[in-house]
Structure formats: C-alpha cells, structure tokens
Amino acid sequence: MNVLVTGGAGFIGANFVRRTLATRADARVTVLDALTYAGNAASLPEDERLTLVKGDIADMDTVSDLVGAADVVVHFAAESHNDNSLHDPWPFVHTNVIGTYTILEACRRHGTRLHHISTDEVYGDLELDDPAKFTPDTPYNPSSPYSSTKASSDLLVRAWARSFGLEATISNCSNNYGPYQHVEKFIPRQITNIIDGVRPKLYGAGLNVRDWIHVDDHNDAVWAIIDGGRIGATYLIGADGEVDNKTVVETILTEMGLDANAYDHVADRPGHDMRYAIDASLTHDELGWQPAYTDFASGLRATIAWYRDNEAWWRPQKQETELKYEQLGR
Ligand code: NAD
Ligand code: DAU
Numbered sequence: 001m002n003v004l005v006t007g008g009a010g011f012i013g014a015n016f017v018r019r020t021l022a023t024r025a026d027a028r029v030t031v032l033d034a035l036t037y038a039g040n041a042a043s044l045p046e047d048e049r050l051t052l053v054k055g056d057i058a059d060m061d062t063v064s065d066l067v068g069a070a071d072v073v074v075h076f077a078a079e080s081h082n083d084n085s086l087h088d089p090w091p092f093v094h095t096n097v098i099g100t101y102t103i104l105e106a107c108r109r110h111g112t113r114l115h116h117i118s119t120d121e122v123y124g125d126l127e128l129d130d131p132a133k134f135t136p137d138t139p140y141n142p143s144s145p146y147s148s149t150k151a152s153s154d155l156l157v158r159a160w161a162r163s164f165g166l167e168a169t170i171s172n173c174s175n176n177y178g179p180y181q182h183v184e185k186f187i188p189r190q191i192t193n194i195i196d197g198v199r200p201k202l203y204g205a206g207l208n209v210r211d212w213i214h215v216d217d218h219n220d221a222v223w224a225i226i227d228g229g230r231i232g233a234t235y236l237i238g239a240d241g242e243v244d245n246k247t248v249v250e251t252i253l254t255e256m257g258l259d260a261n262a263y264d265h266v267a268d269r270p271g272h273d274m275r276y277a278i279d280a281s282l283t284h285d286e287l288g289w290q291p292a293y294t295d296f297a298s299g300l301r302a303t304i305a306w307y308r309d310n311e312a313w314w315r316p317q318k319q320e321t322e323l324k325y326e327q328l329g330r
Pocket of ligand 2: 080081082083118119120121173174175176184185186187189201202203204206208209210245269276
C-alpha cells in the first residue's frame with residue numbers, strides 16, 4: 001500500500017509515519033512536507049520504505065504526481081497554532097484552504113482515496129457547565145483564523161465528496177499530546193520551560209478546558225477510519241480527557257518535582273475558546289476503536305521523560321519560540 005502523508009514531518013504526522021512503518025509491513029510511505037518552522041525531518045525515522053519530499057501542498061505541480069502514485073492520501077499538513085493565526089492569518093489561508101483545495105483537485109484527477117485530518121475546534125467552544133459534547137451533528141462555529149480555515153477545509157472536502165464522488169473521510173480530533181510536539185504548544189512549552197528553570201505561563205485564569213488524547217490513540221483511530229470507515233463520513237476522535245489548563249500545569253510541575261503553584265499567569269489569548277469536549281461514541285460503535293492511554297497523568301509522565309531525553313530535538317526551536325511569545329506579551 002502506497003501511503004502519501006502530507007505534513008508528515010510535523011507532530012501528529014511524524015508519529016503517524018513512525019506507527020505506520022512499525023505496524024504495517026505492507027506500507028510504503030511518502031511524506032510531502034514544506035518543512036516550515038513546524039516541520040522537522042529529524043522527527044522521521046530512517047527506513048527504506050520511507051521517502052521525504054520537500055514541497056508545498058498548494059503547488060499542483062508538486063502534488064499531482066505524488067497523489068497519482070498513492071493508494072491513499074492522509075492529509076495532516078496545516079498551519080496549526082492558534083496564537084500564530086492571530087498574529088498573521090495569511091499562511092493559514094494559504095495552506096489550510098488553498099493547500100487542501102489543491103490536494104482535493106489532485107485526488108479528483110487521479111481518483112485517489114483521501115483521509116482529511118481536522119480538529120474539534122471547527123465546532124467553536126462549550127460553556128464549562130454545558131453537559132453537551134461535540135458530535136458529528138454539532139453546527140460549525142469556529143472562533144479563530146486557525147479554526148475557521150480548518151472549518152473551510154472540511155467544507156471543501158464534504159463538497160468534493162458529494163459533488164464529485166470523491167472517496168473521502170474526515171476526522172475531527174481533540175488536543176493531542178506526546179513526543180515530537182513543537183515547543184510552541186502548551187504542554188511541551190511548559191515542560192521545556194521548567195527544564196530551563198523558567199516558570200510555566202498560564203493564559204488568563206487557566207480555567208479553559210481541553211480534551212486531551214495521546215497522539216498514538218489519535219493515529220490508531222485514523223487507521224481504523226482508513227481501513228473501515230464509511231466513505232463520506234465524519235468521525236470524531238477523543239479519549240474523554242477533559243482537564244483544565246491550571247490542572248495540567250500543576251500536574252506537570254508536580255511530576256517534575258516542583259511546587260504545584262510555581263507558575264505565572266500571563267495575558268489571555270484573544271477570543272480564547274473556553275472548553276472543547278468530544279463525544280466519540282460513533283467512532284467506538286462503528287469502528288471498534290478505543291483509546292489505549294486512559295490515564296492522562298501517566299501519559300504526561302512519559303511525555304515529560306521524552307522531552308528530558310530528547311533535548312537535542314527541541315533545543316533548536318526553543319529560543320525563537322520564546323522570542324515570538326515575548327513579542328505577544330505571553
Ligand atoms: P504541526 O504544526 O506540528 O505540523 C504541520 C506540518 O505541516 C509541518 O510539518 C509543516 O511543515 C507542514 N506544512 C505546513 N504548511 C505546509 C504546506 N503548505 N505544504 C506542505 N506541508 C506544510 O501540526 P500538528 O499538530 O501535527 O497537526 C497536524 C494536523 O492535525 C493539522 O491538520 C491539525 O489541524 C490537526 N489537528 C491537530 C491537533 C493537535 O492537538 N495538534 C488536534 C486535532 C487536529
Ligand atoms: O483542539 C484541537 C487543537 O488543539 C488543534 O486543532 C490545534 O492544532 C492545537 O494547537 C490545539 O489547539 P489549542 O489552542 O487548544 O492548543 P495550545 O497548545 O496552543 O493551547 C492549549 C491550551 O493552553 C489553550 O487553552 C491555551 C493554553 N495555553 C497555551 C500556551 C501555549 C496556556 O495557558 N499557556 C501557553 O503558554
């Protein structure tokens with residue numbers, strides 16, 4: 001099976017590539033990645049079944065032949081960080097909207113199966129005391145330039161499936177954690193700050209809730225959808241991992257042997273979504289997928305150990321990332 005993975009040098013994509021090569025002997029993987037600030041060839045394993053192509057998913061000349069040679073395209077490539085989208089939205093429109101449009105047109109041209117990776121943020125946010133969770137029927141209501149461009153990309157995929165009969169599926173997943181995540185993101189930022197002797201930074205009061213899932217659980221669900229998902233369907237992926245940000249920071253500090261209160265509150269993110277929560281029952285019932293990491297604290301412990309053991313991987317990104325945050329006052 002020839003698998004084309006867009007964005008395979010990013011956090012979730014690289015974990016997907018590693019897991020695919022380790023668990024599927026029949027798979028050959030081609031990664032198409034622009035190697036932006038978020039992409040890192042060092043996240044990928046050395047393997048004769050893996051080819052890395054550096055290129056932009058919005059460039060049809062690059063995309064078309066690669067899509068034509070694939071049995072399935074797993075489309076992870078995106079600009080993925082909300083804070084960056086508030087500062088400069090254009091790369092989000094370019095990659096998430098025009099890039100996805102280009103992938104869709106190439107899949108249509110070659111009749112290639114597509115799985116599109118998306119986010120729970122397309123549904124907007126929930127109140128803290130709302131008993132509801134997101135389901136595949138929740139109306140789209142994105143808040144940020146990031147989530148609105150991801151919502152746009154989902155709508156394009158749905159239209160191509162319905163209007164052109166494209167063989168596509170979509171998944172919307174909650175917040176991932178695990179190895180190889182860029183240090184701009186919440187959990188790796190705090191772990192690497194602590195390693196550097198800097199106090200963690202909590203936006204606002206820290207009451208916002210995210211629904212954490214280990215990246216391997218996300219990627220196993222993606223394979224379950226590719227293997228057995230209904231063409232045209234949307235699947236929600238989550239592991240019932242709702243935790244507020246304050247608790248996450250306190251847990252990291254405790255796990256790293258420090259006082260749980262040794263963090264600072266900083267300016268809040270404008271338009272900050274309050275709570276995300278996924279109802280993944282359709283994915284469980286239809287595909288039989290279940291998360292393996294059900295204890296967030298132990299998944300977090302393993303992630304902390306990974307960042308301690310792999311400083312050479314994250315160190316080159318750290319200073320530039322913190323400079324960006326300093327300019328944003330966060
Ligand atoms: P990431 O930022 O770590 O990686 C994105 C990758 O895409 C990078 O390797 C980057 O170089 C590449 N890329 C960016 N623009 C490109 C372009 N124009 N052409 C080719 N490659 C390009 O992101 P991530 O956290 O791994 O997220 C991957 C996907 O999963 C995204 O679509 C994101 O919306 C979705 N998602 C992420 C999460 C999460 O918690 N991180 C949760 C749900 C869904
Ligand atoms: O829900 C899925 C989404 O999760 C994905 O679609 C996005 O690609 C991914 O980046 C993530 O978005 P968030 O905005 O939720 O993730 P982030 O890691 O940026 O922040 C998580 C929470 O932590 C959020 O409420 C903001 C807060 N935060 C973040 C940083 C970087 C802090 O309190 N301090 C920080 O330093």
